[in-house]
Amino acid sequence: MTPDPDDLELTDAEEEALHELQLGIEYVHRAYGTLLQFHHELGHAMDRMGTAEARLREAGHEEWADQLRDEHLPAGAISDRWTFELVEEFSEDFLEDVDAFEGEVREELADGLDHVTERQQKRRLRVRAQRDD
Numbered sequence: 001m002t003p004d005p006d007d008l009e010l011t012d013a014e015e016e017a018l019h020e021l022q023l024g025i026e027y028v029h030r031a032y033g034t035l036l037q038f039h040h041e042l043g044h045a046m047d048r049m050g051t052a053e054a055r056l057r058e059a060g061h062e063e064w065a066d067q068l069r070d071e072h073l074p075a076g077a078i079s080d081r082w083t084f085e086l087v088e089e090f091s092e093d094f095l096e097d098v099d100a101f102e103g104e105v106r107e108e109l110a111d112g113l114d115h116v117t118e119r120q121q122k123r124r125l126r127v128r129a130q131r132d133d
Helices: 012-058 062-072 083-110 116-131
Strands: none
Touching (some): 012 083, 012 116
């Protein structure tokens, strides 16, 4: 059962801190999505370069095809690391830890309830709308 936000006894400072933490987590997830997009985009680029290697060979440019095959296609995106490794490390070493931290703070301050500030805003707007009827 979801806790009732009206039953929470958060100070304004606690509510604001929790809200900022949750917004921060949302941006971490957006950054992860951008990293996944980067991973996929670079994968597509490498596929195209693989096709370019074959076309260079067909056109009689073996040296360029060999250089592409030997130097560029197997190279890592960053410091000889492939993007899947960056995605894995980000997920395992950062995203999971910061998600767990946010969950602990939310559990302690708000009985695990997510989006406390938004729930309060929703309640205030609905009360105002009913009052103005």
